[in-house]
Amino acid sequence: MLGVCSVMGLPWFVAATVLSITHVNSLKVESDCSAPGEQPKLLGIREQRVTGLLIFVLMGCSVFFTSVLKFIPMPVLYGVFLYTGVSSLRGxxxxxxxxxxxxxxxxxxxxxxxxxxxxxxxxxxxxxxxxxxxxxxxxxxxxxxxxxxxxxxxxxxxxxxxxxxxxxxxxxxxxxxxxxxxxxxxxxxxxxxxxxxxxxxxxxxAAAASSVQLNVGKTSDVDIPKQSSDRTDPSEIVILDEMSQMTVWKALTLKTETL
Structure with a gap:
């Protein structure tokens, strides 16, 4: 699979889960958002393979640095491993x-x-x-x-x-x-x-409702029964004739004739 990934230009995989997750997280670029309940947005990836190459080169060289590495206290190493493990939990x-x-x-x-x-x-x-x-x-x-x-x-x-x-x-x-x-x-x-x-x-x-309204508006006058009424057309009403038939006007006229 390493040979296939190399030929296809794909990144190499490794069984070191914590190391891989930490390296991938370090390449992410996220927005600086601190609002409650809102997650940072992924802005992009720093596309490079230098860090991955240097990591595995140093891991290979560590075999020849055993005389120096033995002076590093074990609590320090455990602290580094604990930090990488906890930092990889995000996400x-x-x-x-x-x-x-x-x-x-x-x-x-x-x-x-x-x-x-x-x-x-x-x-x-x-x-x-x-x-x-x-x-x-x-x-x-x-x-x-x-x-x-x-x-x-x-x-x-x-x-x-x-x-x-x-x-x-x-x-x-x-x-x-x-x-x-x-x-x-x-x-x-x-x-x-x-x-x-x-x-x-x-x-x-809405289109169906407007269609119904248009159909109602186009209905002919023959289809709608007319109500019989003895009232004349309002446009033909004479104001003076109407005022003379009012009760108040009649009372006023009678009082004027009495005087």
Whole structure:
């Protein structure tokens, strides 16, 4: 595989997970955003292979530096390894979900699974993963470490049993290999498609309503029955004739004649 990656121009892979994750994280360029509940946005990647080459060259040269490296205290080495391990936890979904246990709702980041999965089920899924991790670590450090590969295989059945506790849609957000950024883009496209569909339906309903109004307006006078009325056309009413028929005007006229 190293030969295939070299021919295809792909980056080399290595079994040192912490080293690889730390190196990849160091190449990221993110926005300086400190607003509560908002995640930094990925601006780009520092595309270079110098650091990767120097790392493995120094690792190879360390074989010849044993006489010097033996003076480095072991607590210092353990501290370096601990720092690289903790710094590589950022961005791992399991670690992000662990922090949700002590994080207020207003400070929770905008994770895609928090939009579609209830928080209690997110905590339940995280608790199952944490229990399995503690169980595996306990077996690994005990005398029963020989059955550790079998316990790793048993995780497949634990994952299969989760189908009875979670729906397929919830598991697709909680246990998906797709990156968080990719899932957010897909979710935004789906929401845009739903909004476009709703607007199209609203426009069709408005067009249908206007068509009905036009049909009503074009109805001929023959179809509409006319109500019989003895009143004359308002345009033909004479104001003086109308005033002379008013009760107040008649009373005023009678009083004037009496005087």
């Amino acid at each position: 791992i979904q399991f670690f992000d979900r662990l922090k949700l246990f002590w994080m207020p709702a207003k400070h929770q980041p905008d994770f895609i699974y928090l939009r579609h999965v209830p928080l209690r089920k997110v905590h339940f899924f995280t608790a199952i993963q944490l229990t399995c991790l503690v169980l595996l670590w306990t077996i690994k450090v005990s005398r029963a470490a020989i059955i550790f590969p079998m316990m790793v295989l048993a995780l497949v059945f634990v994952r299969k049993a989760m189908d009875f506790c979670f729906s397929k849609r919830e598991l697709s957000f909680l246990d998906d290999l797709m990156p968080e950024r990719k899932k957010k883009l897909d979710d935004a496209r789906n929401e845009a498609g739903e909004e476009e569909e709703e607007s199209r339906r609203a426009m069709e309903a």
